[in-house]
Amino acid sequence: MEPVITVKHLVKNFNGLLAVDDLSFQVHPSDVYGFLGQNGAGKSTCIRMLLSLVTPSSGEIELFGLNLKTHRKEILQQVGAVVERPDLYKYLTAFENLSLFARMSGLSPKKQLLMEQLELVGLADRAGSKVRTFSQGMKQRLGIAVALVHNPRLVILDEPTNGLDPQGIADMRNLVLRLSREMGKTVLVSSHLLGEIEQVATRMLIIDKGKKMMEGTVSDLFHSTNCRVHIKVQDPEKTRQVISASKWSDALESGTDGALVIRMDQFEVPELSRLIINAGIGLLSVRPANSLEDYFLSLTAGKQHVANFTN
Amino acid sequence: MKNLSIPLFCLCCLSFFCLSPAQAQDANALLAKVKAKLQQVDNYMAEGEMATDVTFINIADSKVKVYFRQPDQFKIVKEDGISILPKGGMSVGLNSLLSGKEFIAVPGGYVQEGNNRLAVLKLLPVAENNGVVLSTLYVNEKDALVYRTITTTKDNGTYETSLQYGKYASWGLPDKVFFVFNISSYKLPKGVTMEYEGSKKASAAKPAGDGKGRVSITYSRYTINKGLPADLFK
Amino acid sequence: MLPILQIELFKIFKRPRTYISFVAIGAIVVLIQLAFYAEGNNYMAFGLQSLTQSFDIQGKVLNGYLVCYIILQTLLIHVPLLIALVAGDQIAGEANMGTLRLLLTKPVSRTSLLMAKFSASTIYTLMLLVWMAFLALLVSVLIFGTGDLMILKSEEVVVLNKADVLWRYFAAFGFAAIAMTTVAALSFLLSIFAENSIGPIVSTMSIIILFTILSTMDIPFFNALKPYLFTTHMIGWKGFFDAPVSWSPVLGSASILVFHIFLFLATSVIAFKRKDILS
Numbered sequence: 001m002e003p004v005i006t007v008k009h010l011v012k013n014f015n016g017l018l019a020v021d022d023l024s025f026q027v028h029p030s031d032v033y034g035f036l037g038q039n040g041a042g043k044s045t046c047i048r049m050l051l052s053l054v055t056p057s058s059g060e061i062e063l064f065g066l067n068l069k070t071h072r073k074e075i076l077q078q079v080g081a082v083v084e085r086p087d088l089y090k091y092l093t094a095f096e097n098l099s100l101f102a103r104m105s106g107l108s109p110k111k112q113l114l115m116e117q118l119e120l121v122g123l124a125d126r127a128g129s130k131v132r133t134f135s136q137g138m139k140q141r142l143g144i145a146v147a148l149v150h151n152p153r154l155v156i157l158d159e160p161t162n163g164l165d166p167q168g169i170a171d172m173r174n175l176v177l178r179l180s181r182e183m184g185k186t187v188l189v190s191s192h193l194l195g196e197i198e199q200v201a202t203r204m205l206i207i208d209k210g211k212k213m214m215e216g217t218v219s220d221l222f223h224s225t226n227c228r229v230h231i232k233v234q235d236p237e238k239t240r241q242v243i244s245a246s247k248w249s250d251a252l253e254s255g256t257d258g259a260l261v262i263r264m265d266q267f268e269v270p271e272l273s274r275l276i277i278n279a280g281i282g283l284l285s286v287r288p289a290n291s292l293e294d295y296f297l298s299l300t301a302g303k304q305h306v307a308n309f310t311n
Numbered sequence: 312m313k314n315l316s317i318p319l320f321c322l323c324c325l326s327f328f329c330l331s332p333a334q335a336q337d338a339n340a341l342l343a344k345v346k347a348k349l350q351q352v353d354n355y356m357a358e359g360e361m362a363t364d365v366t367f368i369n370i371a372d373s374k375v376k377v378y379f380r381q382p383d384q385f386k387i388v389k390e391d392g393i394s395i396l397p398k399g400g401m402s403v404g405l406n407s408l409l410s411g412k413e414f415i416a417v418p419g420g421y422v423q424e425g426n427n428r429l430a431v432l433k434l435l436p437v438a439e440n441n442g443v444v445l446s447t448l449y450v451n452e453k454d455a456l457v458y459r460t461i462t463t464t465k466d467n468g469t470y471e472t473s474l475q476y477g478k479y480a481s482w483g484l485p486d487k488v489f490f491v492f493n494i495s496s497y498k499l500p501k502g503v504t505m506e507y508e509g510s511k512k513a514s515a516a517k518p519a520g521d522g523k524g525r526v527s528i529t530y531s532r533y534t535i536n537k538g539l540p541a542d543l544f545k
Numbered sequence: 546m547l548p549i550l551q552i553e554l555f556k557i558f559k560r561p562r563t564y565i566s567f568v569a570i571g572a573i574v575v576l577i578q579l580a581f582y583a584e585g586n587n588y589m590a591f592g593l594q595s596l597t598q599s600f601d602i603q604g605k606v607l608n609g610y611l612v613c614y615i616i617l618q619t620l621l622i623h624v625p626l627l628i629a630l631v632a633g634d635q636i637a638g639e640a641n642m643g644t645l646r647l648l649l650t651k652p653v654s655r656t657s658l659l660m661a662k663f664s665a666s667t668i669y670t671l672m673l674l675v676w677m678a679f680l681a682l683l684v685s686v687l688i689f690g691t692g693d694l695m696i697l698k699s700e701e702v703v704v705l706n707k708a709d710v711l712w713r714y715f716a717a718f719g720f721a722a723i724a725m726t727t728v729a730a731l732s733f734l735l736s737i738f739a740e741n742s743i744g745p746i747v748s749t750m751s752i753i754i755l756f757t758i759l760s761t762m763d764i765p766f767f768n769a770l771k772p773y774l775f776t777t778h779m780i781g782w783k784g785f786f787d788a789p790v791s792w793s794p795v796l797g798s799a800s801i802l803v804f805h806i807f808l809f810l811a812t813s814v815i816a817f818k819r820k821d822i823l824s
Contacts, residue, residue: 014821051650053822076652083650087643091560100552104651146647369788370704386603393604393693393704395596467599495599497702501763504699505618507783508760508771509794 002065003028004154004186005050010059012045012210019045021210023059027154027188027203032180034201034218035190042210043190044084047158050188051081063154077106080152082160086143090132094123094142097131098149105150114149121145137168144175155179157189161196169196176200227288228253229269231260234282242279248272338418338432344455345448348483349406354380355484356534361387361394365524367497368395375528383407384544387528397492397524398467405457405474405483408446413437419447427451429458442466456480468493479533487529494524546657546664553665557631563669566627567676570620574680577616578688581607585689596702602695609686610694610710616681617782621721625728625753626746627673632666632732633745636817640824641741655818663810666729671722678718696786703788713790717782720799724779727802728753730809737816740824775805 005027012020020042027033037043048054050061052072061068063075088097098117102109118124121141131139140160147155157176161169177200179185191197197204198218206213214221233239236258243252243262253261262272266288276283357377363370375394378386385407387394419431429449436443442464449459460472470492477486557563581588585607593602636659639645649655694705705713728749735745756776759767771777781798784790 048646048822051646053646053649055819055821073652073654076650079650081647081650083646085643087647089556089559089644090642092556096559100555101647101651103548103552104648104653106652143647367700368702368704370702371706371709371788373706389604389693391605391692392707393602393606393695395702395704396601396603398599398601497595497700499595499697499699501699501761504697505761505780505783506699507780508777509781509784509791509798510698510787 001029003062004031004064005033005188006060006062006065007046007050008060008062010046010049010061011057012042012049012054013057019210020049020056023207023210023212025205025212025215027186029186030180030184031186031203032176032201033186033188034197034204035188035207036194036197036204037190037192037207039192041192041207043192043207044158045210046207047081047083047156047188047190050156051079051083052076053083077150078153079156080147080150080154081156081158082140082143082147083156083158085162086139086146088131088139088142088146091130093128093130094118094134095127097142098145101146102149107150109149117145117149118142120148136163137165137171140164140168140172148179152185154186154188157187159190159192161191161193173200227264227266229262229264229266229272230285230287231262231272231276232258232284233260233276234284236260238279239276239281242275242281243272246275338416338430341430341450341452341455342414342416342432342434342448345450345457345483346409348455349409350381352379352381352406352482352484353536354378354539355536356539357484357530358532359528359530361389361526361528363395363524363526365395365494367494368524370395377528377530378539378543379406380539380544381406383412386544396526397470397490397494405460405472405485408443408460408462412443414446422449424449424458427458454480456483479530479535482533482535484533484535485530487527490526490528492524492526493522546661549653549657549661550664553661554668557665557669562634563631566630566673569627570624570673570677571680573620573623574616574677574684577619578612578685581612581615582688592697596697605690605692606695607689608692608694609682609689610691610707610714612685612689613682613714614694614696614786616677616685617717617721620677620681621724621780621782622757624673624677624725626750628666628670628725628728629732629746629749631669632729633736633739633749634742635662635666635733636736637739637745638736638742640739640822643824645824646822649822656814659814659817663730663733663813666733667726670725670729674718674722674725678714682714694786703786705786705788709788713785716785720782720785720795723799723802723806724782727775727779727805727809730806730813734809734813734816737813737820775802778802 003026005025007026008024010020010023011018023042023046035043035047045054049056050063050068052068064078066075068075089100092100095114095118098114099109102114115124115127118127121144123138123141123145126134126138131142134142140163144157144160147157160172160176164172173196176187176189179187180200180202189197189200201218203215203217204221205215231239239260240252243249243260248262248264248268251263253263264272269286269288273283273286355378357379359375359377360372361375362372370393373389373392373394376388376390378384378388383406387396414434414436417433417435419433422429422431428451430452432448432450434443434446434448436446444463444465446463447461448457450457456474456476458474460474461469462472463469470490472491473489474485475487475489476484479486589607590597593606596602636645639648648658691707691710693707694703694710696703696705731752732745732749735748736742739745753776756774760771760774760777760780778798778801781795781802784795784798
């Protein structure tokens with residue numbers, strides 16, 4: 001199937017400041033594509049380039065197989081986006097904002113359709129209220145309604161959970177899953193928090209200082225050779241000696257609370273367990289600590305070299 | 312009055328003009344004749360067209376109504392509009408200049424103007440508080456019509472009036488009055504008027520004046536002695 | 546472009562600040578009319594001093610037409626502020642609110658959006674002028690009546706016949722529309738480069754005030770500059786109150802202003818198309 005987004009060698013240089021550096025990736029239909037990076041890593045600049053808000057210094061962007069430069073209008077008709085804060089016209093009501101942006105997208109929407117959209121994001125009862133009276137979460141929801149009102153194929157959400165309370169974050173997560181699973185939309189969602197992305201994304205891209213650090217399906221990343229295993233045992237000291245004598249001697253890292261951390265391939269876990277048990281040590285727990293959090297932090301902190309995982 | 316004036320006239324004539332008493336007598340009589348002619352008109356309302364030619368005033372020719380009532384009430388009115396007249400514009404009307412005022416007439420000889428041989432009368436006002444210092448009349452002795460006046464006033468400089476007669480000559484009323492007067496300069500700071508550069512160019516194209524302004528009134532119709540409301544001159 | 550224009554007009558007329566201008570003009574005009582109604586004759590005596598020394602002026606000098614002229618002369622210096630208030634907000638205000646990036650992710654070309662916004666600002670400007678014409682001309686005439694219009698210029702006094710005045714006001718308001726659209730275009734251009742609307746509003750006013758001072762001062766060095774300042778041409782509406790109207794300078798001024806509108810607008814389009822939206 002034709003990719004929804006194809007980015008090739010994308011570069012953006014702001015007067016000498018390299019915000020995006022030779023970035024290439026693809027987003028496929030029905031993907032929930034996680035776009036990860038610390039604040040200032042170049043996520044927003046990249047998303048703005050995808051939406052033609054910022055002109056790339058070089059490189060190519062194709063959406064739905066069309067070049068963004070030459071087919072901007074056709075492309076944007078099929079894209080809905082919330083870029084950073086969901087700012088809307090504060091002096092207009094929720095309904096007026098939604099109606100206005102629907103018309104900007106080339107629709108002549110019926111009142112009922114707009115009310116349905118507001119219903120979808122739980123704002124139907126506040127349709128007539130001015131946006132200035134809205135909480136951050138309500139604005140975010142209205143922003144989503146605005147992004148979805150023209151039924152786009154691709155939804156781009158830039159840091160959608162910023163400023164939301166835990167309930168808002170959960171709602172947002174559910175919404176992203178619904179968009180993808182129930183409505184069949186392709187979603188690109190950016191965040192600086194891996195925890196948010198790993199729960200919803202099917203694929204993800206991690207960037208740092210404008211450069212691609214790694215890209216792949218989430219399951220790939222979980223089953224990477226570079227994950228960490230936390231083990232809890234009855235006799236940590238003896239265990240340390242056993243491991244030091246094994247092929248994992250170099251992979252042993254210090255753990256806390258008597259836990260040991262070993263950097264290893266996930267598929268080696270049974271072998272390790274056998275080794276500990278055979279040494280007569282009581283094994284309490286083995287937890288693969290390869291939640292990407294560690295990995296993400298270490299990557300972006302520059303501790304590890306670039307790894308590229310592809311299907 | 313006539314008798315009383317003779318010695319005074321003689322004195323005047325001798326000291327100022329060295330003319331004979333006989334001519335002085337004629338001058339006095341002529342003034343009386345002129346006055347008598349003007350006395351026929353107690354009041355009039357005239358319609359006419361007024362043209363103003365002052366370098367710094369740009370005003371279109373306009374229809375005016377002129378009102379007069381004895382002895383010296385005179386008014387030029389532009390119906391529902393604005394008229395700009397030189398101060399002491401009274402003198403535009405001969406009636407208002409002469410009527411009801413005492414003058415000593417001094418003969419000034421004769422001049423030939425076109426077909427008319429005009430007698431020159433110098434008039435000195437008797438009353439101290441009269442605004443007029445000296446007035447010179449050029450009068451045709453045959454019909455007692457005044458064809459030209461030059462009046463010097465205390466406050467408003469010297470005026471010159473030329474008159475042309477036609478249908479209303481028998482009443483001593485002119486068909487056309489041509490009035491020449493001195494003008495001072497006029498200028499306002501540009502910062503106040505917020506001048507537009509384009510119109511400055513337009514007004515600069517006008518020739519500079521000779522320091523005199525001109526107003527002419529061409530009368531088309533007089534309504535004589537039909538009475539005028541008293542509040543008209545307020 | 547029409548639907549976007551409707552949307553832009555909807556936004557302009559939904560904002561309270563839009564109505565500040567209409568209220569301000571209403572207040573100023575009514576105040577001037579009130580002042581002339583109460584004290585008009587004293588003002589006239591003072592204003593005509595230079596003339597009444599040697600002339601008798603008869604007739605109703607203080608009439609609706611004169612009051613309208615005085616209002617125009619006073620107000621057309623202040624109106625640019627009211628226009629900048631809206632035109633300077635068009636792009637910068639959206640950038641400040643954060644709505645610009647949302648607006649530009651919609652399938653509308655930047656050029657059409659800009660044109661729609663500029664057209665909306667122009668319509669607002671024209672409505673402001675119509676409002677001003679209604680108050681300054683119609684209400685003044687209702688209060689003070691009509692009459693000949695006497696205008697004191699620096700070296701000339703012009704008296705226009707009552708019947709010869711009204712068309713001049715229509716022409717003058719037409720010219721003022723061009724002049725004020727130039728202000729809107731300038732403000733609009735400055736709005737492209739700013740992230741909040743205070744900048745373009747203050748800059749527009751500063752440029753106009755500075756240029757107007759240069760235009761008004763009668764200093765040889767500045768006189769050489771005058772023809773190149775668009776503010777010099779903005780008071781071209783006064784040209785219609787010459788008798789006869791000297792058409793070539795007035796039309797010249799109008800075309801210089803139209804040229805400025807196109808210049809400002811073209812620069813706006815070029816700058817806006819190249820602008821990276823980072824707000």
